[in-house]
Structures are given as structure tokens and as C-alpha cells.
Amino acid sequence: MPVITSIADLKRLHKRRTPKMFYDYAESGSYTEQTFRENTEDFAQIRLNQRVAVDMTGRSTKSTMLGQEVAMPVALAPVGLTGMQRADGEIKANRAAGKFGVPFTLSTMSICSIEDVAENSDAPFWFQIYTLTDDDYNKKVLARAKAAGCSALVITVDLQLLGQRHKDLKNGLTAPPKFTLPVLMDLATKWRWGIEMLQTKRRFFGNIVGHVESAADPASLSSWTAEKFDQSLNWDRIKQLMDMWGGKVILKGILTPEDAEMAAATGADAIVVSNHGGRQLDGALSSIRVLPSIVSAVGDKTEVWLDSGIRSGQDVLKALALGAKGVMIGRAYVNGLGAMGEQGVTKALEVIQKELDTSMALCGERRIDALGRHNVLLPKDFLDNYT
Ligand SMILES: Cc1cc2nc3c(=O)[nH]c(=O)nc-3n(C[C@H](O)[C@H](O)[C@H](O)COP(=O)(O)O)c2cc1C
Secondary structure, eight states: OOOOOSHHHHHHHHHHHSOHHHHHHHSOOSTTOHHHHHHHHHHHHOEEOOOOSOOOTTOOOOEEETTEEESSSEEEOOOTTHHHHSTTHHHHHHHHHHHHTOOBEEOTTOSSOHHHHHHHOSSOOEEEEEOBSOHHHHHHHHHHHHHTTOOEEEEEOSOSSOOOOHHHHHHTOOSSOOOOHHHHHHHTTOHHHHHHHHHOSOOSOTTTTTTOTTOOOGGGHHHHHHHHBOTTOOHHHHHHHHHHHOSEEEEEEEOSHHHHHHHHHTTOSEEEEOOGGGTSSTTOOOHHHHHHHHHHHHTTTSEEEEOSSOOSHHHHHHHHHTTOSEEEESHHHHHHHHHHHHHHHHHHHHHHHHHHHHHHHHTTOOOGGGOOGGGEEOOTTTTTSOO
């Protein structure tokens, strides 16, 4: 068993053990990937404020998200095709998250269905939907999520159409993969992945295949979804979807104070400051750079969380210090899953929690809710470099 000390270690193993098509799907951003890169580069610009001779005993990373107790304020973000990174990936990720004490979010575009995850893991989870036009489908899928005990709904508001990722087009991404010569040659070196995949029946989009009539070709479901994305989306429609659910709602994909105000006015229980991990509008600012302006606009009206670019416990600390009440991680846990399955997701969470705990201690903090602007140092022009 390799010694894993960072998310970067898991990412290396993920790359080695997973078909190129799916690794590339995770590790890419849209167009030039500028926003994808800056999400992590901007975290690296922020420095931590060391304090000494402060009692660091009795520390805890515990907190709450939407009133739910969590081992640390880090939720697993919705990630499509997780069950292609590793067989039964969504079930494995939810098991790891449940045992660790953090929430898992199941994507509409998952391989394992809502029912698969509910029946095969004890932990309750959140469900994510896109803003689709098909209300027949929306109502049915939300009823299924309710029946499975999902306690909150994440509505992703930054995907009215799909940002272009060059690698996915070049790799001919499908789920399951089509067996072209390059794919077969790649699979020859990823035998563990192949054996596990042969042992599961979950290889298609489980929340869609069998639940919609027009989805005859399971592999090209992305085109089905693309047709159903609501390009005429507005805030009234978002409110309609929230009412259709009738429970706790998290709006994910907010990047400006203006949109945050609109989101808070809908009565959302939380918003996620997010650029979809750099997968939608290339050229948009990193989430961490816009976070403070959004916290000052709506931080007293709704819970403000952040995702995009978190690769360490120090990144979590930086986001919390700049006002986020919690964060979501995408690739950091997918790297763990692709590297070592359920054990790898647990490892990713352990790495992040240990880094968060140690860095909090060295910053002189013992509680999550005590973190604040005093814990970080920003370059002079960090917040107002772009006008
Ligand atoms: C491979 C991949 C697939 C994703 N699929 C979805 C999805 O199905 N629904 C969604 O709302 N967001 C999706 N996202 C965005 C994540 O929820 C999250 O916003 C993003 O991963 C955060 O950035 P990070 O990966 O740098 O942590 C996806 C992200 C990745 C990397």
C-alpha cells in the first residue's frame, strides 16, 4: 500500500489506474482552462497568519452545514459519471462520506441510481438536479430522491448549456466507453478497473436510463440532457423547481454579489460560490477571489459555501477564513476514488481533515467558527485586481 500524504499522491494513482477518457473528464476545464488553473493558483497566493503560545488543546474541526452536524464543513460535490472512475463509485463515495461524517451529493448524471445508493449505503445523502425543462422527469426524479430519504436538494444554476472541454471531444467520452482501438489499448494497462467494471451491472446513467422514454442510446445521454437544459432559465423558474422539491435547497454556481442577492431572495438555505470547477465559463474569476464580496452581500441571509479549487485542508481553512460557512470538494475526492475506491475517498477526507486541524492549530485556532479574516494574509490587490 503506497504512502499517501496529499491529494496530489491520490491524483497520480488515479491517473495510473483509470482509463484516460475518465481521468481526463475529471482533470479538465473548459476551453483554455484558465479558470480551472486559477482556481488552485489563487488559493496558493493566500498566506496563513501564524500565531504562537496560544493554547491549542481541545481542538475540533466539527461544524454544521444546513443545521446538520459534520466532522468538518466539507461536503462531497455532485460529480457526474463517478461510477466510471471506479465500479459502483457513487455507492463507495457515499459509504466513505457517511462513515467519515460529511455529506455526499449524488449527481443526476451519476452511474449508480438514487435507489442503488440508498439501498447499498447506510448514510443519507443529498441529491443534485440541473435546471431541465422536462417537468415530468423533474417531478419523478424528485419524488424518487424524497422516497430515498435525501434531506436536501442541490440545484445547479450555472449549466444552462454545457461548457466545452476539448479533451472529452477528442477522447470520444461515453459511458460505458465504446471499444475503439485506442480505448482497448488504454484498457490493457487498466485491468483492475476493467475487472471491477465487469463485476457490476451499473454501467449506464442510472437516474435516466429506464426513467425517460427518449433516452434510447444510454451512452449518448449527454445529448439527451443537452436538449433538456433550460436555456430560458430565470429566477421564477428556479423558485418553481425549489417549490417542486419543498425541502432544503442549495443553489450551486453563484459567482457575483448580484446573483447571490437574487439567490438569497428565493429563500435558498445555502448558496455555493462556484464556477463548476472551471468547467463552464472559461475566463471567469476563481471562486476564492469572489467569495468575500458575496459573503458581504448575503452572508447574513443564507449560508455561503464555496467550491472550485480545493485540494487541501489549508484551502478549506482559507475559504472559511474568508467567510465561507462550508465548502464542497469535487476532484479531491474523485482522485481518491479513482486511486483506491472507497478507501481512497476516506484517505482524501483524512488528508484534508488532518491538514485543516494542524493548520488551524498553528494559526492559533481551536474552533471552526472562530476562523476569520485575521487568519489569512492576502496580496494587496487580491480582491480588487479586476474591476
Ligand atoms: C468530473 C466532474 C463532473 C462534475 N459533474 C457535475 C454534475 O454532474 N453536477 C454538478 O452540479 N456539478 C458537477 N461538477 C462540478 C462539481 O460539483 C464542483 O462544482 C467542482 O468539482 C468543484 O471544483 P473542484 O473539482 O476543483 O473541487 C463536476 C465536476 C467534475 C470535476
